[in-house]
Amino acid sequence: MNTQLDALAYSNRLRSLPPKQKLFFALALLVTAMFVHPPIQLAISLWMLVWTVFYAGIPWRFYLGMVLGVMSFLLTSLVAIIGNFASLAPADSLWSWPLWGGQVYVSMGALQQAIEIFSRSLASTATLFFIILTVPFAELAVVLEQTPLPTILTELLLLCYRFIFLLAEVAQSIAIAQQSRGGYRTRRLALSSVSLLIRQLIQRTALRYQQIALGIKARGFNQEFRFWQSQPYKYSWRYGLESIAGCILLIIGEVFYRIYV
């Protein structure tokens, strides 16, 4: 469990902005990214980088690591889209290589499709990271509660969020205890230690569930999880204007692209 992600969401410089402002902005960009052309999508990615790294103060190395991590998965799948195999490469193919009696080739259409997928994914990832890194989960849940989503879903999300850290702590303490007694000395021992850890984790989860059920009852559980949270947010006109102006510029850019390119 990456707790640094969570810690940054609580300590970034945009924390005082209302979560709704950040969410609407990111969602507007996400929707825009679905319909515009690759250069505009790349502009969205760069703009999100500016917001996340420069405005929110997320360490650039951490941000880059996250983006590269996700994009490396995407790049491996893009290879399958770009490369085609046929007995004879079509005349409009950009490159071709002979292989096993046939030809591996890259066509213009496949390359364009790959670029579109890549730029759209990059823009979507950047907006998603902007939300993850600047809006703490608890505040996200409060916004979700105000949407028509079923209450049970937001309650479950909140409980899962709480449990993830509890179980991560338990798993970590078991792993340390195993390590201190040479549980990971060889590959075979490591495998058996991991299986023991999983077994222990399942047992302790069941026990923890019983304990929490008692704890919740003792606090007067009333068939639903309801909490109150203060809202000490300050709407920022400066950020608000930049986001509106930026979105308008992106749309103008897209119109120009469609007319002239």
Next chain:
Amino acid sequence: MSDYLLEMQGVDYTYPMAEQAAVKNLSFRLPAGRKTALIGQNGCGKSTLFLLADGLFRPQQGEILLDGVPLKFDRQTLNRWRQRVGLVFQDPEQQLVAPTVESDISYGLCNQNLPTTEIADRVQQTLADFQLTELARRPLHHLSLGQKKRVSIAGVMTLRPDLVLLDEPTAYLDALQTKNLLLELDSIAQSGTTLLIATHDLDFVYQWADWILVMQQGSLLLEGETLAVFEQLQALPDLELGLPLLWQVWNMLPPAIKLKTVPPRSIKKLHDSLHF
């Protein structure tokens, strides 16, 4: 309002599949407004007593009363009961359910369906009382164990209960955290709330409590004023509960250097009671 807040009359409780009863024919009366400690060896039924007292377990025999009114196990009565009797578990993780400090403190208040403005006011007040204002928007998993303990007590105290049950409150705490907790418990007691604390820490009990209950094998063995109970415990070495360090030191000192006859209950009082 009677002099006794909580009362148990011949209460029995056996866990499912267990051979022996965890609590057996347990009867006691808890004096209102006092700082009571519940002591006994591991497995003597202290935690079970707390779960029974909070209405979380239903006694198989006997009755539990609050201000002379017996506990009934319908939802409405239980909700009212749990507003008046707060339970702080040994492990704070067991009762912290919300993502942040302020939202967790608000949990019990939201369950009472109070108006939002009142919830907000009471949460802010509780945060200030427990010096948690700076941590208000912190997620619970970013807190230390001592801070989590404070939040778990604050979450119970915000409901303004008449009686607070604390299971091993000093467990896992270092000396400074224990000292701070003691101060918090004293200020809660001064506000008129009755406190019942289950603990193994006899030094803590000796200095803090003014009434003691001693349990053995699911039943009540002794009850009374602190000094009277320790005098009786000294006469019962087979119990192997031990004795507070200050008590032992006082009893080892020669009578000639003692200025007082009543055993002192703090280091400072011990110093003041001796003739050098």
